Amino acid sequence: MAAVQETIDQVRLLDVDQYKYGFETEIETDLAPKGLDEDIIRFISAKKDEPEWMLEWRLGAFRRWLTLTEPNWARVDYPKIDFQDIHYYAAPKNQTGPRSLDEVDPELLRVYEKLGIPLREQEILAGVQKDVDSEEPSDNVYASGRVAVDAVFDSISVVTTFKEELAKSGVIFCSISEAVREHPELVKKYLGTVVPTTDNYYATLNSAVFTDGSFVYIPKGVRCPMELSTYFRINEKNTGQFERTLIIADEGSYVSYLEGCTAPQRDENQLHAAVVELIALDDAEIKYSTVQNWYPGDKQGKGGIYNFVTKRGDCRGKNSKISWTQVETGSAITWKYPSCILRGDGSQGEFYSIAVSNGHQQIDSGTKMIHLGKNTRSRIISKGISAGKSSNTYRGQVSIHRRAENARNFTNCDSLLIGNDCGAHTVPYIEAKNSTAKVEHEATTSKISEDQLFYVMQRGVPEEEAIALIVNGFVKDVIQELPMEFAVEAQKLIGISLEGSVG
């Protein structure tokens, strides 16, 4: 069955020429010279006022990177990147690091305002929750003003809100540059322990030249009192953004973290190579949500961001949990596999994804669930929708190691094609080495809906409506994994039904 009109219209709303965040901001910028060598790394490190060990760490990664070759196994196709033709550092002038709100350049604040992220702190009265219903329906999660935001503009974090509020609970939320200076013991202990500097081509490059990103530490037993968020904006031409995020949830803690990103509309491609590391200790839980909306390029496939990202969570402690939710609509090329290493006994990993590709976009995304500990559980729900001339690939791995007794995995990935010039692909790798493991993988729609369809239809609902009803209900399951206020961008996707989908 082909896609229904409603679905086609919804996907059209997300088409590449509808990109809303393509404006450019004229702002005086401090630029490192183009090119990449040890001097540039020293320059970045000096700009960030980093201790010697950090510089050594970067240089070690850089030397390693020089020995690596670009991976070519993904189903993406792009001209070779000239790594010497990129500025590895770009920061608004007179802005060397995050400051308090009133010190930030008003021009920058206006940029974020325009993006719908007012960087104001709304007072939260102690013990008094605002009545959500009485508020005007807010446009997005940030507008409510009750989310702590780390705003990263090109290579630096310009401001982090609610820091003091969070500090009261012992939560550390700051830019990674600040963490390197202020909390070196934590950074040293955890940085690179999930994604080592030797991990892969782009992660190694990132380790050498990362500029900014967020650092989160939730102390033992603390439930983070508000949503944490980082908003990444690429503005300057010919730059690459190399963000580095590190989140540590200590024993028994909980945090929900959101990530958003946009970039101006340009004819050139820009590189975004990020590394995100999550660490959950005993009984801790991290919920990581992304709405990825980098500039996808134009109708002809010109321009757009290359989003080559390494995201990995380590369920290091027993009964810990890491949950990835992503809504992917942007970027010219996406190469991204948020994964979970289920090391602690009884730990859980989840991956919920909706990936929509339009125009000439190419997405190769998925997840890895590596079951090492006993009684570990993982769940993968992935929905891919491709339209235009795009290509949308789910690539995933479920690996049950020898000692992962009673490990359990459920995977479901569906995709839908709209039009005849796009492609949808599913490449799951499933490896089981323990006989008590139970692994289920499915990629059929009929299996989900045949009985349900019959049930709904015999109550007089026409087939197409019945399918829409069931599938929307199912997609909602994924959307519901997003923090409630975060859903506006995602809501556009709720309308997309997946009837006629293929595995």
Added chain:
Amino acid sequence: MNIHASATLTPAEAALVDGFAQRVSELAGDAGVALNRDNAIEAIKNGLPTRRVEAWHYTDLRRLLNAVPSFDPAARPAALKPLLEGSAVLSVSNGVGGVIASVDGVEIERFQDLLLAGDARAALAPADSADAIAAINTALVSDGFALAVPAGADIATPIELQNLQAGGQVHARFPVTVGAGARVTVIERQAGTGDTLASSVTTLDVADGAEVLYVVVQEQGEGASHLGQMRITLGKDSKLTLFLMNIGAKLVRQDLVIAARGEGSDFNLRGVNLLGGDTHCDVTMVLDHLAPHTTSTEIIRNVITDRAHGVFQGQIRVARDAQKTDAKMACNTLLLSDDAEFSTKPELEIFADDVACGHGATVTEIDNDHLFYLMARGVDEKTGRAMLIKAFLAEIIEELESEELVAVLEAKLDDWFAKHA
């Protein structure tokens, strides 16, 4: 010989290259065939595929094929009694076509004769650089049988092709063409004793409206290596049921390459793999839906115990024009020991927007609830487990229409269970 390359050859690669040098003068073929053989052996000199080659991700042939016995002229097993009584038997023993029954209405030729006449040349070239099985087979193939079922023929007698070994190495080919509207049942047995290396390539062309049941039973010796390949094309409204059973050998790789070219063609694959000991068995299928309204179903069932490693890679590709394709693939595995291992990669590559494609894969142990149900009714645990495993596989076998064939294949299951209790 390329001295630089040979310096890095593994013992198995070197044995293949040396075996070729020794036997090349005895191998049949005209000048064109000889050129094909030379090209193929050059490809082997570049190294057998490792896990870095995606098609061989779970079967690192370079590492796993660690010994290649040299050709043994004395290893000539006698023809086997056919699985189905009354079958016409065509038997290749140690790479030489011997027993040749005649079947009314079917043209039968020895592959050796096709090699000599140069008629086989076109089909000899490997598909690509990762096509190690065709390369090995092309370099070293000695004989086999070519079957041609003419259009409209309805062949009631099952035809059994046997590729028999008793050590050493053998390389056979079986080109089969089935004319428009014809019907036939073919059974291919890869059987033997000893630590043989056997390669076997079957090409099967099913013309418009033809209907074929093709059964492959691989029951080689416990230390043997089996490298099998089937290349299949399906014509308009044709129907092929391919049944695969692996119950032998230590290293098995079976490539199934299917092109559903004709509109309305129907392909059904059923596979039963019983793996014990140190067996490594890899069934890799690439199915291309190239025309509209084509249908396919694949069900693979594996039972893996001891230290065995089972692999199923299934790739379904749906071309832009192949609208209304309906393709379903399932792979279910029972993993019965803690040292056993199973890996699967069920891939879909879809370019048409109005299709129904799906795949499912499960890996699990015997369901304790099911076992409990039986035990609560007085069945002891061991018997109960055996019943459940058998039921898991018999479900697939019993889909076959011929009761006689079902009985014979189930008897093979029982033999295997008796050995691997």
